[in-house]
Amino acid sequence: MNILAIDTSTYVMGVALLKDGVPVGEMVTHEKKNHSIRLMPAIRALFNEVEMEPKDLDRMVVSEGPGSYTGVRIGVTTAKTLAWSLGVPVVGVSSMEMLAQNGRYFQGVVSPFFDARRGQVFTGLYRGAEGTMVSEKEDCMTIHEQWLTSLKELDEPVLFLSPDIDKHEELITEILGDLAVFGSAIDCLPRPLELAVVGMNAIVDKQETHTFSPNYHRLAEAEAKWLEANKNNVRDN
Amino acid sequence: MSERESTTILAIETSCDETSVAVVRNGRDVLSNVVSSQIESHKRFGGVVPEIASRHHVEQITFILEEAMKEANVSKDEIDAVAVTEGPGLVGALLVGVNAAKAVAFAWGKPLIGVHHIAGHIYANHIVEELTFPLLTLVVSGGHTELIYMKEHGSYEVIGETRDDAVGEAYDKVARTLGLPYPGGPQMDKLAHEGEAVINFPRAWLEEGSYDFSFSGLKSSVINTLHNAKQRGEQWSNEEIAASFQASVIEVLVTKAMRAAKEKGVNRILLAGGVAANRGLRKTLTEACEKADITLTIPPLKLCTDNAAMIGSAGTFLFWDGKYADDRLNGQAGLMLK
Numbered sequence: 001m002n003i004l005a006i007d008t009s010t011y012v013m014g015v016a017l018l019k020d021g022v023p024v025g026e027m028v029t030h031e032k033k034n035h036s037i038r039l040m041p042a043i044r045a046l047f048n049e050v051e052m053e054p055k056d057l058d059r060m061v062v063s064e065g066p067g068s069y070t071g072v073r074i075g076v077t078t079a080k081t082l083a084w085s086l087g088v089p090v091v092g093v094s095s096m097e098m099l100a101q102n103g104r105y106f107q108g109v110v111s112p113f114f115d116a117r118r119g120q121v122f123t124g125l126y127r128g129a130e131g132t133m134v135s136e137k138e139d140c141m142t143i144h145e146q147w148l149t150s151l152k153e154l155d156e157p158v159l160f161l162s163p164d165i166d167k168h169e170e171l172i173t174e175i176l177g178d179l180a181v182f183g184s185a186i187d188c189l190p191r192p193l194e195l196a197v198v199g200m201n202a203i204v205d206k207q208e209t210h211t212f213s214p215n216y217h218r219l220a221e222a223e224a225k226w227l228e229a230n231k232n233n234v235r236d237n
Numbered sequence: 238m239s240e241r242e243s244t245t246i247l248a249i250e251t252s253c254d255e256t257s258v259a260v261v262r263n264g265r266d267v268l269s270n271v272v273s274s275q276i277e278s279h280k281r282f283g284g285v286v287p288e289i290a291s292r293h294h295v296e297q298i299t300f301i302l303e304e305a306m307k308e309a310n311v312s313k314d315e316i317d318a319v320a321v322t323e324g325p326g327l328v329g330a331l332l333v334g335v336n337a338a339k340a341v342a343f344a345w346g347k348p349l350i351g352v353h354h355i356a357g358h359i360y361a362n363h364i365v366e367e368l369t370f371p372l373l374t375l376v377v378s379g380g381h382t383e384l385i386y387m388k389e390h391g392s393y394e395v396i397g398e399t400r401d402d403a404v405g406e407a408y409d410k411v412a413r414t415l416g417l418p419y420p421g422g423p424q425m426d427k428l429a430h431e432g433e434a435v436i437n438f439p440r441a442w443l444e445e446g447s448y449d450f451s452f453s454g455l456k457s458s459v460i461n462t463l464h465n466a467k468q469r470g471e472q473w474s475n476e477e478i479a480a481s482f483q484a485s486v487i488e489v490l491v492t493k494a495m496r497a498a499k500e501k502g503v504n505r506i507l508l509a510g511g512v513a514a515n516r517g518l519r520k521t522l523t524e525a526c527e528k529a530d531i532t533l534t535i536p537p538l539k540l541c542t543d544n545a546a547m548i549g550s551a552g553t554f555l556f557w558d559g560k561y562a563d564d565r566l567n568g569q570a571g572l573m574l575k
């Protein structure tokens with residue numbers, strides 16, 4: 001199976017290609033630069049390098065969020081429009097699941113996360129099983145302190161993977177003590193080839209391209225405020 | 238005009254709260270022009286919420302692409318290029334269209350063309366009646382109020398623009414003051430026709446000879462008038478306020494447009510943008526143009542409001558000129574018209 005995988009859910013820009021299910025190339029940068037400008041040139045360059053063409057693709061895979069709203073939208077828009085243009089399915093993979101892959105051989109649970117400001121994080125909980133990651137707690141947006149407290153109750157080692165680890169290291173250590181393990185700087189960065197492989201093993205529904213959209217895990221601010229202000233009316237109706 | 242027998246452009250427009258895709262042949266034949274409006278979704282917020290607009294665009298984009306291709310009954314092989322609005326507009330909204338356009342262009346191996354949104358509004362007129370030069374366009378919408386002189390295809394000289402609110406914005410703000418639901422513009426126009434322009438609101442002529450506009454003073458004047466009337470226990474009807482406000486707006490727009498036409502020596506005026514739907518403006522401008530023996534083009538409503546066919550029309554001329562964009566094309570909120 002030939003797959004193009006795209007990840008722009010954080011500042012990491014990742015593009016990867018599988019040919020007959022085998023990784024043939026990936027292009028990754030960890031610069032805080034504009035995804036909208038750089039994504040398509042990266043995709044074209046990668047295709048050229050490995051001498052593949054868009055029409056060779058059988059499937060698109062993209063990190064569907066959580067993450068930066070704009071970043072995720074650029075990846076998802078590009079992926080679903082490529083999928084539609086080429087008549088192939090698109091598979092969305094949680095950006096948490098993608099990042100969790102880097103802890104595949106860890107003995108314990110893996111908690112990937114992205115900072116979501118004001119003490120909050122996008123996170124999830126995974127465990128390695130025969131080389132793949134299985135979700136133990138659904139991805140969510142939550143107050144990190146509460147999340148960490150619930151992890152402490154598991155009473156087993158937790159591997160933390162995040163591009164925002166510096167900002168949260170102190171809190172994690174404070175709550176989990178010796179149970180906390182921190183990924184290396186490289187393990188903390190999502191890799192598009194991991195995404196491609198997870199997406200290759202996923203079951204797809206071809207009808208889903210049109211309705212496929214990011215999984216933001218959070219309402220737009222105006223929407224949340226409106227719902228709060230109209231709580232009673234909404235309930236009445 | 239072209240070495241080709243026929244040029245077919247797939248066009249995408251997502252600069253604000255409309256997701257639109259069109260297929261346009263030779264810059265004039267609209268084979269399809271699908272517009273999905275989000276207005277119902279934004280109504281409850283009293284205006285367009287950028288993040289929500291962006292979310293809707295992602296949800297809609299391939300649906301609309303497919304509908305436009307189906308309705309036009311063309312295959313991807315018949316498409317010569319993919320045109321897209323690159324700006325100005327809401328940046329998050331623009332990004333969806335731009336990245337979708339890049340994806341289609343890459344997948345199908347077609348050239349990519351970036352189009353200025355206002356150029357699109359101007360070229361909506363070309364769909365109605367072939368453009369002749371030199372001409373003057375009065376662009377009036379929720380985001381724009383501009384007088385643009387063109388001596389030939391693709392050449393734009395902005396000779397006047399608003400220094401504060403766009404005219405459509407002023408309409409919406411006054412409508413809100415009157416307690417009318419969003420979007421207030423069309424309702425103001427309706428009320429204006431039912432009332433008498435009995436209040437003499439100020440006309441912002443600005444410096445001698447200036448073609449610029451300003452509507453914030455007028456808006457404040459309306460608010461002050463309402464406030465003072467309330468204190469004195471008087472009352473103006475909404476119809477009277479709307480008619481008086483509209484009279485001020487239209488007089489300035491039409492007078493400046495006619496003066497610019499005379500100075501520039503043009504005998505063709507185009508009306509463009511969503512506010513071109515305003516009946517009062519259409520009527521006054523039509524009368525003024527008749528009197529001055531100037532040909533006026535006003536597109537039908539569905540081509541005045543944001544739509545992709547106008548982007549396809551403007552994009553066709555860029556295609557014929559070989560003005561392609563590359564993979565680095567980006568959405569630009571404040572793109573200048575050059």
Ligand SMILES: [Zn+2]
Nearest residue numbers: 354378510543
């Ligand atoms: Zn517009």
